[in-house]
Amino acid sequence: MTGNIREGIIDVHAHWLPHDLLSLPPGNTFGGMSDRGGKMFLGEVELSFPTKAMTDIATIVADTRQAGIGVRVISAPPFAFPVHEPSRADEYIGSYNDQLAHAVAGSDGMLLGLGLVRLDDADAARREMTRLQGMAGVVGVAVPPVVDGKSFGNGVMRDVLRVAVELDLSVLLHPMQLPRPEWKDHYLVNLIGNPVETTTAAASVLLGGVMEELPDLRICFVHGGGCSPALLGRWTHGWHARPDVRHRSERSPAESFAKLYFDTIVYDPDVLELLVATASADRILCGSDYPFDMAQPDPAGFLLANGIDARTLEANGRAFVGSPSTAQGP
Template identity: 30%
Template sequence: MLKIDSHTHILPEKLPDWARKFGYGDFIHLDHHRSGAARMMRGSQFFREINENAWNPEVRIQEYHRYRTQVQVACTIPVMFSYWAKPLDCLDISQYLNDHIASLIYRYPKNYLGLATIPMQDTDLAIQELERCREIGLQGIQIGSNINDLNLHEERFFPIFEACASLEMAVLIHPWNMMGEKSMQRYWLPWLVGMPAETARAVASLIFGGIFERLPALRVNFAHAGGSFLPTIGRLQHGFECRPDLVAIDNPVAPKNYLGRFWVDSVTHDPLLLEYVLKLQGSMRVTLGSDYPFPLGDLEIGSFIDTMNLDTKQKEDIFHNAALAWLNLQKERFE
């Protein structure tokens, strides 16, 4: 059965010294301190150690073969978004990363699809890069759950979403710049608690801000099964009903009406939670995802889904049909 992993991250093996080039900032660079591994450095501070599967496309294909998964939707690591940088500098970084992913698609057309990163802090430049990435073969964009602390419903971002809809470019929203990160460093809480909350923040912002209502053709996928949005949909719905004066101020449509109007990936780490997500979303709105190659992801690429009591159609939807619909692609591309 064709399997498409809708949520994976990749970097070029070598990154420019952007801090030296631009003359400021703690931009990420790589310290290849031993064979097959590198330290991601944020300025002089250690950020994360990565292995060869974070940049070597053939190693990745071999590892995916173990889990009978043929296709990876590749996008950059969110720390590379660089929304804090000067817009033209962020554009420079985005173009470098996007050209790398485009080259993967060109070299391995049966194994890789790609999502771009764009300078969301500048609407015109973001749309410019979005249009370029469509021309070079990428299928959509990955953006953060907020942009320099601004929620995604802000009017300055609407032209970008509008361009995505008109250009038929998919959107993956990934948590980043987590709320309260500086005050909860202990126990890895920004990743364990902050990320699910960030994704819920993004979903709620787009719903309550009326973005889905204004752009019904916009195809959005939310990482990590939508974070804490779906488990707290009852609370959101109740808030909408009991305090419309606070909640329904920009969109009169209830949040439950949007279930099944967007996609989420399958990264739940929990079959019971995935069953719940499927009941709310339907199998055509749940894409196989892994967050590969990071340890907090599902590095067995959805193996637990095969153990669940799902019929063949549901599995086919999760493994490829939902992703094909989100990306506006035909299965024949991979045959």
């Protein structure tokens, strides 16, 4: 539920986690997060940002202003997705969402939030998403694109998308860096793994007929949609050529692609040009991935310097979060 929000470019992709939930959900495979002398660690791995950039709302607000962003939409880091032992994660999810609502309420309109939700139980998801709908400043959910080898084409994960439409909530898909042996070096689990996870979910949504069933779904694929802009022609060819590709969708991937939102964390102007040429102009969203080391260093400046104007970015961001109205902010 948004109401009026501040003017300015909206960064839809940034992360926050309250200090008392750094242990991460039950069953997590990372060993939890921790603050060691003001530095953030994931297990024994030092991350590249100070703890306050992840946990302290005043710091996030100050950094948002410095970046020239009007509104920043915060969500949990992917390590905090409750996917490992979800049946034991209700308390963690509820605590995160309650603290998220409190955090955005105290940000003087500069922050909005995306909550956590279970993806294994449709009834539990509905209950929590109904709670989120009633929280001022919380506009939707952040979810991983792939869980246990499944994506959003069917099952509970598709049910979550149905509930999101019913409750007028936005959905942001964020990869989890799923490990594979061939990605163990050079941070390939992120450099390749993140785009591949996102691409898998985009294909699942497009070829699974999700946008045909749910035309009002507001769903954003981060990191420029991964590889999907470059693969859209291949998917479309396959859809025309093979019955097994198109058996669950009546529209070609290229047609449904126009309904998807994408953030702009692509780093390269040529890749941004491909995204802009492939996606709808009104579905391009500013993203930063704050505060991680893979963040777009100047998210607004990168877009403005490459031909996307501030009014378009603001209008697109407002449409995604479900708040077309404007409010003056200091």
